[in-house]
Amino acid sequence: MSQATTTxxxxxxxxxxIWTDTDPNTEADFNAWYDREHMQERVAIPGFRxxxxxxxxxxxARRYLALYVTASLDVFHSDAYRQAFTVQTDWSMxxxxxMSNTQRRVGEQRFxxxxxxxxxxxxxxxxxxxxASQAWRDAAHAVTLTPGMHAVRVFVTDASLSAPLPTSxxxxxxxxxxxxxxVEGSTNxxxxxxxxxxxxxxxxQPTADTVRSFDLLWRLAA
Numbered sequence: 001m002s003q004a005t006t007t008x009x010x011x012x013x014x015x016x017x018i019w020t021d022t023d024p025n026t027e028a029d030f031n032a033w034y035d036r037e038h039m040q041e042r043v044a045i046p047g048f049r050x051x052x053x054x055x056x057x058x059x060x061a062r063r064y065l066a067l068y069v070t071a072s073l074d075v076f077h078s079d080a081y082r083q084a085f086t087v088q089t090d091w092s093m094x095x096x097x098x099m100s101n102t103q104r105r106v107g108e109q110r111f112x113x114x115x116x117x118x119x120x121x122x123x124x125x126x127x128x129x130x131x132a133s134q135a136w137r138d139a140a141h142a143v144t145l146t147p148g149m150h151a152v153r154v155f156v157t158d159a160s161l162s163a164p165l166p167t168s169x170x171x172x173x174x175x176x177x178x179x180x181x182x183v184e185g186s187t188n189x190x191x192x193x194x195x196x197x198x199x200x201x202x203x204x205q206p207t208a209d210t211v212r213s214f215d216l217l218w219r220l221a222a
Contacts, residue, residue: 013049013109014073015155016042017180018066020102022095033095034066035218042068043222045084047075050221054121054214057188062101065123065214067182073108076161105180106162107155111137114144114151118184122195122213126202128156128179136201143183143197148190152198155180188213 022030039051047070054065075081088096111131130136131154140152159177181198185191192213196206204210 011072014070014075015105015107015109015180016066016068016070016076017105017107017155018064018102019062019105020064020099021062022064022100023098026095026098030095030098033091034064037089037091038095039066039220041084043220045075045078045080047071047078047081048222050219052117052219053217055217056212057120057215058192058208058213060208060212062103062212065121073106073158073161076106076158104162105155105157107157107180109153110156110179111140111154112151113137113141113153114149114184116150116184117216117219118150118186118191119216120185120188120191120213121216122183122185122188122191122211124181124195124199124202124204124206124211126179126181126199126204128177130202130204131179131181136198139201140198143194146190146194148187149183149185149194151182151184152194153182153184155182188215 034053039053042048043051049069049071051066051068054067056063056065070076110128131140143149144152156179157177181195181202183191183195183198185194192211195211195213199206199211
């Protein structure tokens with residue numbers, strides 16, 4: 001008699017990352033939409049845990065970063081999420097067309113060191129293999145013990161779930177299967193310097209373009 005094969009759902013957290021710019025002429029409306037409608041809509045979806053918005057403090061492009069954490073990657077396969085993703089309000093559609101240079105990543109958390117969240121975050125993109133090594137993970141654990149540091153998290157992008165959003169020029173950037181590393185601290189210097197160290201260990205040359213830093217705007221819990 002053959003045995004049935006069962007599939008176990010992942011218990012790792014999932015994350016939706018939207019990294020974008022917007023039209024400066026309508027930036028106030030963009031922020032009002034995010035703060036008064038969009039974040040509330042997303043955290044109301046079953047399985048969503050929290051949403052955070054950040055603003056870049058380094059003068060680089062893609063100034064706005066939004067991070068939505070879910071109970072698992074399976075949430076992005078749910079009927080409730082598909083409904084929210086495919087049925088958008090008029091306000092949403094207006095602001096989607098104002099977004100530019102957008103990257104959208106849906107990924108699964110594969111690593112976490114430290115605890116909590118910081119008021120400042122630095123991010124970089126690396127290969128999943130580079131940040132899966134034991135040497136890199138040991139270094140990530142070690143840096144969370146230094147003054148001003150709180151946590152390091154790695155989300156590996158699921159390319160099949162990371163369909164791009166339309167941008168103002170009709171061109172969207174497709175996310176490859178990479179790893180988003182988020183380094184969080186209580187000061188911008190701590191987060192950025194630590195991210196630069198970890199980027200180097202992941203074979204990413206830390207530059208103004210590869211390591212970006214942000215200030216937390218606000219957080220909304222489900």
